[in-house]
Amino acid sequence: MLLKSAKESLDLLLAHPLVILPGILSACITSILISYVSLQIVDLEVFEIVKKLVDFLPFFFLYFLANTFLTSLIIRMVYEIKTKKFKLKSCLRVVSREYFNTFFGFLLYALIACLGFLALIIPGIILMTKLFFYQCIILIEEKGILQSFKKSWKLTRVHWYKVLQLLFSYYLIWLLFKGILYYPFYLSFFLWFSLTLFFIPFYFTLVTLTFLKVRKSFVP
Secondary structure (H helix, E strand, O other), rough: OHHHHHHHHHHHHHHHHHHHHHHHHHHHHHHHHHHEEEEEEHHOOOOHHHEEEHHOHHHHHHHHHHHHHHHHHHHHHHHHHOOOOOOHHHHHHHHHHOHHHHHHHHHHHHHHHHHHHHOHHHHHHHHHHHHHHHHHHHHHHHOOHHHHHHHHHHHHHHHHHHHHHHHHHHHHHHHHHHHHOOHHHHHHHHHHHHHHHHHHHHHHHHHHHHHHHHHHHHOO
């Protein structure tokens, strides 16, 4: 299912390049923020790095606000394209209406995952896997945070290993991106921007298509 969804994701992005636009904006924001922060903390001592990162907290918060909206827009656009009722105005309206649930759903998801990892690593992975589709459910089915968590838990009862593959692929690529930061500044900025420009729309398209297939095959 995952390989087929990956091919479908590429085909969809090629056929509907408008889906890449939120990815371009997200790539710009991500690349500028990460590269700028990296430039500010280079060659600093650990204590000074921590102090600098604390100073940047407002910028990180604004980044998460913007990025949550952009990635949510990709999910909703892919869904409407697949159901053949795509309208950009409709996507923007739904994403704006569900923004509160999406953003605070992410915070709750991250908190639950962190608590799971603090207990032991395995519970953290299980919780991240079982609740993984919460964002898709909020944006596609327009459910509340707790309802989306509950439904994601049910949907991943059978296909949890596919979600686990998605999670591992995401963090492997993130490690690759992290390694780029050790390159010279201009090169790291160019590489980070180029990779995120492609990766963000592709990954969230893949997540959405996987969710739609899992939901379709779900037997209560």
